[in-house]
Amino acid sequence: MFSRAYRAAITLPPLLWVAVFLLVPYALLLCYSFWSVSPAQTIIHAWTFDNYRELFRVNVYLQTLFRSMWIAARVMIFSLLLGYPLAYYLSFYAGARKDLFYQLVIIPLWVSYLVRAYAWKTILGSDGVLNTLLQYVHLTKHPLEFLLYSPFAVVLTLTHIYTPFAVLPIYAALEHIPRNLVEASHDLGGSPLQTFWRVIFPLSIPGVLAGATFAFVLSLGDFLASLLLGGPSGIMISNIVVSLFGAAYNWPLGAAISLCMLLLVVSLLFLSEKLEKKWSFR
Amino acid sequence: MATTTEPVVVRSAKSGAEPLLVIRNVAKSFGKNPVLRDISLQIAEGEFLTILGESGSGKTTLLRIIAGFESANSGEILMEGERLDLLPPYRRRVNTVFQHYALFPHLTVEENVGYGLRVAHAPKDDTATRVSEALAMVKMTAFASSKPGKISGGQQQRIALARALVNRPRLLLLDEPLSALDANLRRQMQVELKSLQREVGISFVFVTHDQEEAMVMSDRIALLRMGELEQVASPREIYSHPTTAYTAQFIGHTNLLRGEIKSGIAQCHSLSWRIGLPAGPALFSLRPENIRIVTSATGSSDINVVTFSGKIQHQAFHGATELLQIVCDDGLVLSVRTATRENRQGDLHLEFSPADAVPVRESPERG
Numbered sequence: 001m002f003s004r005a006y007r008a009a010i011t012l013p014p015l016l017w018v019a020v021f022l023l024v025p026y027a028l029l030l031c032y033s034f035w036s037v038s039p040a041q042t043i044i045h046a047w048t049f050d051n052y053r054e055l056f057r058v059n060v061y062l063q064t065l066f067r068s069m070w071i072a073a074r075v076m077i078f079s080l081l082l083g084y085p086l087a088y089y090l091s092f093y094a095g096a097r098k099d100l101f102y103q104l105v106i107i108p109l110w111v112s113y114l115v116r117a118y119a120w121k122t123i124l125g126s127d128g129v130l131n132t133l134l135q136y137v138h139l140t141k142h143p144l145e146f147l148l149y150s151p152f153a154v155v156l157t158l159t160h161i162y163t164p165f166a167v168l169p170i171y172a173a174l175e176h177i178p179r180n181l182v183e184a185s186h187d188l189g190g191s192p193l194q195t196f197w198r199v200i201f202p203l204s205i206p207g208v209l210a211g212a213t214f215a216f217v218l219s220l221g222d223f224l225a226s227l228l229l230g231g232p233s234g235i236m237i238s239n240i241v242v243s244l245f246g247a248a249y250n251w252p253l254g255a256a257i258s259l260c261m262l263l264l265v266v267s268l269l270f271l272s273e274k275l276e277k278k279w280s281f282r
Numbered sequence: 283m284a285t286t287t288e289p290v291v292v293r294s295a296k297s298g299a300e301p302l303l304v305i306r307n308v309a310k311s312f313g314k315n316p317v318l319r320d321i322s323l324q325i326a327e328g329e330f331l332t333i334l335g336e337s338g339s340g341k342t343t344l345l346r347i348i349a350g351f352e353s354a355n356s357g358e359i360l361m362e363g364e365r366l367d368l369l370p371p372y373r374r375r376v377n378t379v380f381q382h383y384a385l386f387p388h389l390t391v392e393e394n395v396g397y398g399l400r401v402a403h404a405p406k407d408d409t410a411t412r413v414s415e416a417l418a419m420v421k422m423t424a425f426a427s428s429k430p431g432k433i434s435g436g437q438q439q440r441i442a443l444a445r446a447l448v449n450r451p452r453l454l455l456l457d458e459p460l461s462a463l464d465a466n467l468r469r470q471m472q473v474e475l476k477s478l479q480r481e482v483g484i485s486f487v488f489v490t491h492d493q494e495e496a497m498v499m500s501d502r503i504a505l506l507r508m509g510e511l512e513q514v515a516s517p518r519e520i521y522s523h524p525t526t527a528y529t530a531q532f533i534g535h536t537n538l539l540r541g542e543i544k545s546g547i548a549q550c551h552s553l554s555w556r557i558g559l560p561a562g563p564a565l566f567s568l569r570p571e572n573i574r575i576v577t578s579a580t581g582s583s584d585i586n587v588v589t590f591s592g593k594i595q596h597q598a599f600h601g602a603t604e605l606l607q608i609v610c611d612d613g614l615v616l617s618v619r620t621a622t623r624e625n626r627q628g629d630l631h632l633e634f635s636p637a638d639a640v641p642v643r644e645s646p647e648r649g
Contacts, residue, residue: 183351184384186371188398188449198401202388281387281431 032255051256072219083166091174149231166211173207308357335506377446385430416448528645530567555636570619572638
């Protein structure tokens with residue numbers, strides 16, 4: 001048996017860490033969301049529901065939240081559409097090149113987010129690579145303006161950034177499918193297409209759910225892509241939170257929005273975990 | 283050279299009928315590693331054929347080639363006269379019971395059994411009827427809506443069997459299906475499987491490394507050794523007339539006697555008997571149960587028995603029988619199986635019939 005002192009000594013650091021860096025900040029956030037700001041820009045420490053009322057009264061907050069969700073949903077769909085075939089190829093057909101391709105999926109994750117966002121800026125801008133090319137081959141006469149500073153640019157960039165997050169769990173799920181199940185399906189007369197839809201895809205659903213959750217949740221909270229490439233029509237909810245905590249100096253409203261987002265994300269994670277359990281058989 | 287060779291025994295349920303499956307000169311290697319060399323084998327309608335061999339003998343590869351999961355490097359496979367090996371696995375009227383059953387974990391027992399019919403777009407009513415018949419056949423009706431993860435290994439085994447048989451294949455392949463079961467259940471399943479096979483009349487190709495299992499169940503055994511067929515014959519034939527030393531040792535227990543034939547007399551150590559084979563070195567297989575203990579040395583001049591004497595070196599009790607290690611007077615050590623009897627001591631007088639000393643070929647080294 002370990003002594004009480006020893007047990008205390010090894011459990012205390014993680015407990016402290018969680019308390020100081022997680023519980024206390026969340027508690028503060030919660031408190032702030034029920035406080036308010038005076039006209040003189042000081043925090044009034046009196047309880048009020050005003051921030052939450054404001055959130056549902058002023059259209060721009062909910063509209064931006066819905067736009068963010070719509071952007072996140074598109075990123076999720078495109079990440080899955082791109083990521084699933086890639087993961088499927090990796091797992092079933094890459095053979096000896098599996099490790100190489102796997103590394104190629106991982107490597108972009110090592111490149112700074114900012115670099116990748118700026119790269120898209122260079123590609124999509126009015127003097128950018130894409131517009132120059134389109135005009136060079138005379139497909140367009142003028143630069144296409146919708147390419148940059150638009151929700152399109154945000155969705156494109158976020159899809160590029162978060163597709164690996166969708167690929168990895170799908171790949172892991174596919175790798176876990178015993179290959180003799182595929183053989184069994186063929187043996188019983190299932191064509192490759194039937195085998196995919198009746199055996200491989202259902203068994204990969206937990207990975208798809210995990211990948212979808214990653215892509216959606218990470219995109220929903222993103223503010224850099226929209227800041228750099230979004231323009232006025234591509235503003236996301238996190239940009240509002242950033243400005244509320246910054247220039248606008250309205251921490252209480254910022255806290256209220258943050259908590260609503262947190263609640264949304266936690267319920268999504270909970271839901272996706274429930275669904276993943278329902279679809280896993282081991 | 284005109285010598286009498288062993289008659290080739292080909293048993294067929296419908297005698298004179300075309301064989302169901304013909305495997306012709308099939309060879310397969312993985313990289314530079316040859317796994318199967320020049321395999322030719324026929325399987326008759328309704329036959330229970332066992333492919334027996336040690337691990338690494340290529341038996342599973344041969345099965346996978348028939349199923350279509352591997353392709354042979356050369357040779358061909360014909361089913362009812364038509365090329366089978368050119369078809370993808372999902373077009374072959376062959377079904378497999380996999381070693382670890384390979385049941386679909388996301389489907390219920392019923393859905394697993396109905397899988398083959400569903401992908402073939404069989405009518406719904408027909409599918410339902412056949413699935414419930416198949417479940418009844420393996421006595422698993424009560425588990426129709428369970429998931430495979432919730433039933434025992436023996437039960438999964440039955441479902442795998444039902445799932446394959448419900449498609450009424452021309453040929454059923456079984457890849458060591460009993461190896462994951464414990465000994466008692468295994469013996470029970472051997473009997474069930476054999477009677478099921480007789481009932482449905484489908485040809486079975488059964489792969490195992492267990493020679494006892496092969497003996498109990500098969501119409502014929504194809505013994506595979508390092509990628510080549512060592513002998514193909516009925517269990518009785520292969521046991522009583524092994525053609526090679528390897529077969530004699532792999533199937534059952536035997537004494538291998540090395541000797542020489544000179545002018546019609548076989549000579550092994552001090553033992554000798556008449557034999558109708560040409561002169562030269564020879565190898566004989568003598569089963570332990572074919573050596574008898576006799577009460578006294580008859581000193582007989584009967585040419586139909588070989589007599590000798592020896593001492594017990596070791597005695598292993600097996601229940602109804604016991605296995606004795608006998609050291610003969612000339613130093614030769616022989617295994618003898620007899621009915622169990624207590625207090626066996628001193629010099630023993632033994633005999634065997636020359637007919638039981640089966641001449642076998644040396645099994646060549648391969649690699």
